[in-house]
Amino acid sequence: MGRYFSGDVALKILSVLVALVLWLYVMNEQNPQVTYVVRDVPVQLKNLDDTSLALKDPSQQYFVNVKVRARRSIITGLKPEDIVAEVNLRGRMEGENMVPVSVSVPPNVELLDFSPKEIVVVLEAVIEEQIPVYVEVKGVPAEGFAAKTPLASPQAVLVRGPRSLVNSSRRAVVEADISDKNNMVIASLPVKVVDAKGNEQKGVTYRPETVEVRIPIVPVATVPVTPNIRGNPEEGYMIKEVRVEPSVVMVTGNVEVLKNINQISTEPINVSGLSQNMSVEAGLQMPRGVQPFDEALSKVRVLVEIERADLKALSFTGDDISFRNLQAGLRVVPEDGEFMLTVRGPNSIIDRVDIDSFKIYADAAGLSEGEYILKIKADVPEPYELISVEPDTVKVTIKRQ
Secondary structure, rough: OOHHHHHHOOOOOOOOHHHHHHHHHHHHHHHHHEEEEEEEEEEEEEEOOOOEEOOOOOOOOOOOEEEEEEEHHHHHHHOOHEEEEEEOOOOOOEEEEEEHHHHHHHHOOEEEEEEOOOEEEEEEEEEEEEEEEEEEOOOOOOOOEEEEEEEOOOEEEEEEEHHHHHEEEEEEEEEEOOOOOOEEEEEEEEOOOEEOOEEEOOEEEOOOHHHHEEEOOOEEEEEEEEOOOOOOOOOOEEEEEEEEEEEEEEEEEEEHHHHHOEEEOOOOOOOOOOOEEEEEEEEEEEOOOOOEEOOOEEEEEEEEEEEEEEEEEEEEEEHHHHOOOOOOOEEEOOOEEEEEEEEEEOOOOOHHOHHOEEEEEEEOOOOOOOOEEOOOOOOOOOOEEEEEEOOOOEEEEEOOO
């Protein structure tokens, strides 16, 4: 019985030894130890005092390559995230910091080497600074309306982050859409901090993250400015041209009043006795209930160009006369003869005019067939003045066509 038991135990021990040998054989032949380099293992930054320091470039990432040894079955499933690489930033200061990297690997994996052993981490002081809020208005209001200067509350945000990013932050931008609006726009809008080129600053925080924006949308009309000229220049001189800068203004006010405005006059401008050009600032005479859309625009500049005046006589015949308000089916036959039109104009341009520059006419309203003597009239464009028409009447015969 003892011999049987002893032989049975020996057989069992032998079986275990054979199994172990076979396992070692299989492991070494079928799943051997291999060496492998795991690339781009991310380095974690630990213990940074983010109340006073921050990465100069918050987007900066650090990596190491790690050389390991393990069974092929383990290596096959090994990923960069399975390896821990980190640096300790406790006690570091603003500027460049050369920091050693520590690496740990999973169980059953042997760490052979890694590189780099140190990395340079550039830190900057965390600062705070207030920057103004700027409202970017998008779209166009309803027809007949315009947007006044938008108001943001608060008017500034507090930006916090690395010194260089905060210093390069120029403004906090909010975008407000006023498309087709015809009354006050009030909205709570998100803030975006941008640099001088309009690029969004990603590495900073700010508060508040939203601001209230109010944009007045008011009724408007754009009308020409008419200079209110009083008096006459010195004898022998005349006004060649009057220019207003700006020549049109946008006004706002009561909708019903705006509908009936076709011009805005300046305050009186006296040119009495002048013989040379004049430039003057003149206020605007606003109707009751109307004011300039641009509150800073209270005056316009008026330039009055004055020149010595000359006369010019131009001859014409009855064929140059048009007959207005003639009844249908009738025609006018003027008598033969020559007439003389005398005009006065600035010396520099008087020679440019001819008879075609003026509209010479007689009024035939209410006349039927027969002979008539009609008054000759002329429409004279500025800056010319009509002095005389000689003779100032024409004998005509009105006939059926």
